[in-house]
Amino acid sequence: MRGDWARFTDTFLNAKVMHKYLPDILSGVVVTIELAFLIVVTGIAAGLALALLRSLAIRPLNWLIVVIVDLFRSLPPLVVIVLIYFGLPSVGLSPSGFVSTWLSLAFVLMAFSEEIFWAGITSVDRGQWEAARSTGLSFGQTLMSVVLPQAFRLTIPPLTNRTIAITKGTALGTVVAVTEILGQASSAMSNSYNPSPLIMGAAAYLVLFFPVVVAARWVETKFAWKR
Amino acid sequence: MIQSFFNPEIIVASWPIVRAGLLNTVLLSLLVVPLGLVGGLMLALLASVKHPVVRWPLMAWVDFFRAFPPLVLLILLFAGLPFAGLELGGFVCVAIAFFLNTGAYYGEILRAGIDSVPAGQIEAARSTGLSRLQAIAYVVLPQAVRNVLPDLLSNTLEVVKLTSLGSVVAVPELLYQARQAQSLTYNPTPLVVAAIVYFLMLWPVVRLLSRLENRALAGR
Numbered sequence: 170m171r172g173d174w175a176r177f178t179d180t181f182l183n184a185k186v187m188h189k190y191l192p193d194i195l196s197g198v199v200v201t202i203e204l205a206f207l208i209v210v211t212g213i214a215a216g217l218a219l220a221l222l223r224s225l226a227i228r229p230l231n232w233l234i235v236v237i238v239d240l241f242r243s244l245p246p247l248v249v250i251v252l253i254y255f256g257l258p259s260v261g262l263s264p265s266g267f268v269s270t271w272l273s274l275a276f277v278l279m280a281f282s283e284e285i286f287w288a289g290i291t292s293v294d295r296g297q298w299e300a301a302r303s304t305g306l307s308f309g310q311t312l313m314s315v316v317l318p319q320a321f322r323l324t325i326p327p328l329t330n331r332t333i334a335i336t337k338g339t340a341l342g343t344v345v346a347v348t349e350i351l352g353q354a355s356s357a358m359s360n361s362y363n364p365s366p367l368i369m370g371a372a373a374y375l376v377l378f379f380p381v382v383v384a385a386r387w388v389e390t391k392f393a394w395k396r
Numbered sequence: 397m398i399q400s401f402f403n404p405e406i407i408v409a410s411w412p413i414v415r416a417g418l419l420n421t422v423l424l425s426l427l428v429v430p431l432g433l434v435g436g437l438m439l440a441l442l443a444s445v446k447h448p449v450v451r452w453p454l455m456a457w458v459d460f461f462r463a464f465p466p467l468v469l470l471i472l473l474f475a476g477l478p479f480a481g482l483e484l485g486g487f488v489c490v491a492i493a494f495f496l497n498t499g500a501y502y503g504e505i506l507r508a509g510i511d512s513v514p515a516g517q518i519e520a521a522r523s524t525g526l527s528r529l530q531a532i533a534y535v536v537l538p539q540a541v542r543n544v545l546p547d548l549l550s551n552t553l554e555v556v557k558l559t560s561l562g563s564v565v566a567v568p569e570l571l572y573q574a575r576q577a578q579s580l581t582y583n584p585t586p587l588v589v590a591a592i593v594y595f596l597m598l599w600p601v602v603r604l605l606s607r608l609e610n611r612a613l614a615g616r
Contacts, residue, residue, distance in 0.1 A: 239606075245558065337464075337466075350468075364475065378462075386459070
């Protein structure tokens with residue numbers, strides 16, 4: 170029994186291997202955080218911009234927005250990443266794995282957040298627009314001071330959930346050789362022929378994302394509509 | 397541009413390979429969606445026991461899988477378990493990972509659905525002589541499922557998209573086959589074909605979801 174346990178820890182929690190590859194995993198954590206930050210900021214900003222553009226109600230533009238949004242909601246993120254990384258070099262562009270992953274997941278987050286923001290905007294009753302405009306507020310002022318504050322309340326729970334799900338997708342970057350946590354853990358595992366780095370990587374994901382998930386649960390109850 | 401991305405000869409040549417992948421993606425989805433639903437139903441029914449001894453570990457279980465990237469889980473099973481003498485193969489690993497991961501998501505959705513059915517309904521059902529299990533199966537669940545149908549559908553869409561992870565552990569689904577065809581032909585056209593196939597397959601679902609979501613908002 171004791172022997173089995175020792176063999177188990179030797180394989181999966183090997184202190185020597187873990188010590189050796191800890192710096193690699195930590196550098197992976199930094200890359201994951203950078204990538205996640207870029208995706209969240211650009212993806213949500215682009216999604217909000219598209220939703221605001223859509224509220225201008227310019228027909229052909231709205232069709233274009235809907236098609237783009239539908240496209241990135243239908244395609245698996247990994248397919249988008251692979252397409253950008255392996256496809257674009259044929260037309261002379263060679264984005265790195267990092268850039269491919271960033272762009273792909275930012276597009277996906279843009280599509281989902283546009284839908285969510287748009288749903289939030291349309292949920293505000295038309296009468297409120299008219300009432301606000303009749304008090305002398307401009308279109309922009311109505312949007313900023315009347316519509317968006319109400320829309321945001323509705324959008325925050327689905328937006329946090331979606332953002333977490335897409336940010337976890339940074340692990341997909343390992344397929345196109347991004348040196349984020351999973352990439353570092355996998356190569357450390359093949360170098361040491363020991364799965365301990367993978368366990369470390371898994372733990373790193375939990376340390377990063379578990380607090381976010383718990384916070385999201387709190388946000389969800391805080392912003393829930395009382396029916 | 398057309399030569400690289402929409403090369404007609406390559407489309408024709410690679411189609412049999414891509415088509416085999418499409419078939420496997422459909423079969424894989426038909427396996428993992430019910431698997432996730434069963435896992436989710438188990439979790440949701442457990443969650444209806446409001447005792448703290450059940451509630452807290454359950455919440456931790458669900459949050460664990462919400463925090464854990466599915467690809468990491470898959471790699472852990474596929475590349476980690478062999479070190480413990482357990483070699484499961486890509487297909488079985490995908491099935492287990494999906495059962496755990498998507499089960500947690502389905503569980504959250506179904507739990508919300510069950511919570512949305514007023515408690516008085518169970519009491520009323522019980523008072524007509526139905527057992528607790530019968531009351532849940534015939535009275536609560538049908539209403540719960542209806543109340544969260546858009547969320548269930550949305551999650552199912554994500555699950556089908558997620559089957560593309562199978563390509564990482566050599567399950568010959570759509571993306572894997574397209575990449576094989578791409579490396580055989582030195583041309584990204586098969587990847588574009590795969591993307592178009594995914595889009596055509598899933599676009600109707602996305603449209604339907606948009607309409608359901610808009611209707612839900614309009615009803616507020």
